[in-house]
Amino acid sequence: MIKKQLIMEKSLELFAKQGFEATSVQQITEHCGISKGAFYLSFKSKDELITALIDHFMSQFISNIDYVVKNTINDDQLLFEFYYATFDSFQKQSDFARILVKEQMQSFNEDLILKFHSYDRLIEKIILEMIENLYGEDVKHTKYDLIYCIKGFMSMYSQLFLFYNVPIDSNLLSQSLVEKTNLLAKHTTIPFISEDLIDMIKQPIKDDVTKEQVLELIEQKLIELGDSIEKQSLILLKQQLLEPTLSPVLVKGLLENIRNHPHCKWIGFLLRRYFGF
Amino acid sequence: MIKKQLIMEKSLELFAKQGFEATSVQQITEHCGISKGAFYLSFKSKDELITALIDHFMSQFISNIDYVVKNTINDDQLLFEFYYATFDSFQKQSDFARILVKEQMQSFNEDLILKFHSYDRLIEKIILEMIENLYGEDVKHTKYDLIYCIKGFMSMYSQLFLFYNVPIDSNLLSQSLVEKTNLLAKHTTIPFISEDLIDMIKQPIKDDVTKEQVLELIEQKLIELGDSIEKQSLILLKQQLLEPTLSPVLVKGLLENIRNHPHCKWIGFLLRRYFGF
DNA sequence: TTGACAAATGACCAGTTAGTCATTAGTATA
DNA sequence: TATACTAATGACTAACTGGTCATTTGTCAA
Structure with missing residues (x-):
């Protein structure tokens, strides 16, 4: 059990630097100071390790933001707390966040893409819940655009500190994004992402339609x-x-x-x- | 010469599907219907092919948006034309755009990262020029945030049609983003990205062409x-x-x-x- | 000290990779 | 037709991949 944790921690460092595919089991075992056989005592395959890592961190991140959205009483603070929790998680688990940004769209393994995808859906669901709590009917037509904008903010500003090693003031960053989000929520009149479009995305794209x-x-x-x-x-x-x-x-x-x-x-x-x- | 083009076109399809690393030279030559030796007559290495692809498409994309920014006379239309040109390019060269989104942050090769980076900087420069033309002194303190927001819009909304095979109305999308951008430009008061932060990120980039x-x-x-x-x-x-x-x-x-x-x-x-x- | 059992090893396997090079096919000129 | 030259081939190499398994090591109780 303890070995499993060691492997997860050490492999995370390598994955963050090189990506899943470019990191070999050999490298991982060397980095851990164990033998190849020992690795396969803890994990049935390299894929199982990767899956375990994603599940471990994503479930943590999602629980964090979900808790914030469900338990922040003061609406005035909700957006701020949401962004703060996001960047806080990203900073505390920066290695995994780096992987997330890198691999989300890229993974070689079909199952992994689906996994990332379903977690992404969960995040969107939480954001939607937050938006509806905050703005209600006002954003009926623009709420899906708002989700995408918020996600855009999250990913662009994350890259700032994830890939440039810049020290950031989470407080100021969150305030700044709260203002931007409020602006968009309150004044946007031209939606692009309609409910229809969301339906298209949701449906698995089968090639042949009967x-x-x-x-x-x-x-x-x-x-x-x-x-x-x-x-x-x-x-x-x-x-x-x-x-x-x-x-x-x-x-x-x-x-x-x-x-x-x-x-x-x-x-x-x-x-x-x-x-x- | 003609063979070089064949290889570039065919390899692009594979790279877009599988990524650079997961695509082997073998696969490329089979897809082209040529031998392995023939490949190495056109390109010294797989890396050289990748570099050639990036240079080819990035230079085209950047030229496109730069032309729009420099030659759109009517300020009212500039933002729209910028977004439209962006998504138009992305749609026309969707295979490359897919690669761009996938590999930008992920590439195994250090040189490639630098290459992507320097192109990214060029794009930021063009966006900055556009913003300064449009809003001038009004956005003195928030212009760098604005760049990041625009980039965020570009990347999030691109993903919509690049990875979900959703048909999009570029016209409506551009209009929608113009409104959002204007909102942020005219009402944002809390900047996060200061000139200082930009300096920290900046690495020397050869600006001037001799x-x-x-x-x-x-x-x-x-x-x-x-x-x-x-x-x-x-x-x-x-x-x-x-x-x-x-x-x-x-x-x-x-x-x-x-x-x-x-x-x-x-x-x-x-x-x-x-x-x- | 012995024996039993689990933990750990690393040589090994079959497969894939980027890249090479002796050989051959094709073509244009004399 | 003979010669000269380039274009193209694909078997080959050396290195690396994820994964296996016979063997060794370490740790107990008897």
Whole structure:
């Protein structure tokens, strides 16, 4: 057990410097002063070690910020406490934070990407909860943009001290970001990330969409939609799906009709793929 | 020459999917349908290929946004044009953009990190120039924060379409970010990134390009280029470098001639700086 | 001191890597 | 056709990878 911890600590240093792939088990065992066999007594594989590291630190980080969001009574302080907790965690576990920034998008292993991804979702969920607590209905249309901006702040400013070894004043940094976040929350009027777009991201991107799935989605939208160009276009597109009669250029025009309607973007996306545009 | 291009194009696809390290020369040569030996006739090493790719695309991207910043007359449109050019570039060269996001912080090779770094600094410089043009003295204390926020927007929103295969409306996205940027520029009062902090981060970066370096580059391009408007323009620009005789407006016209040729963008950028446009 | 058992070792395996080079194929000139 | 030269090949090397396992070492109780 104690050896497991030793390996985790020592390997973290190497991973932070070189990345997962570029760090060999040999290097790790040398850095720990143990043999290769000993390593495999503690972990079944290199992947298992990596997974253990990610789970260990991510669960800690997420619990931290979740606690802050759920237990800060004073709304005026919530944002500040959130940012403070974030940068505090990042500084205390800077080796892991470095890995996080480096590997999040890059990992060779498909499972790891999924893992990072699902943790990322959790973080977004916590941020969303915070935003809704703070601003409520005011940010109904801009809340997803706000999530992305907050995440952008977190990652850009983290890089400052993670990769440049600059000493930072977490207090000032958090205050500064609180002001920026409030500004965006209170005055943004042009959202980019719609609920629809979020749906697109959420759904695992399967390459092939079946006709049936699209039809089902269209049916659903037809119920929601009032009479409009979009609705009429959707009806024609549905017929085209069932029995192709229109020429490609007409289909393309119909797709263009629904392109800018926020609730039809996903369907448009799927149809473009289905029709091969 | 033509083979070099083939290798660059095909390897880009693999690098974008798997990253630099996880892509072997073997895979690249198979993907190209050539032998291993043929690869090493075009590039001295795998590293040289990677370096060539980065230089090729980064110089194009930087030239693009620099041109926009320097040549958008209407201040009201500048920010929009900047964001639009950014996302346009990213979409048109999405394979490279994916690499950029993935490898920027991660590269195994020390030289690559420095390379990315110096390009990053160039981008920051262009953004700074834009901000100072737009807001002048108003953002004297917050301009460095603004740079980081803009970079944060660029990277977070890029990830949306780069990694989720989501179709995006560049127009709306740019508008949305223009509003956010303006909000931050006009109302931020608590800066975090001071000039001091920037100094700490700054590592020496060769800012100035000598006349000789540009001349050398031009000579090289002249050999590669077939007879064309671009080539004739380059010849005249070379003469202008050696012995200034043409009026600024003529020089500007020549620069315009080579602007959209993918192999001349970098030279265009350097020349614009050299002639002070 | 002996014997039993777990802990730890490192030589070894099969596979992959970047890079080389003797050999061959292709092509243009005489 | 013969010669000269370049372009291209792919078997090869040496180094390294994650992972295994027969062997050795250390630590107990009897």
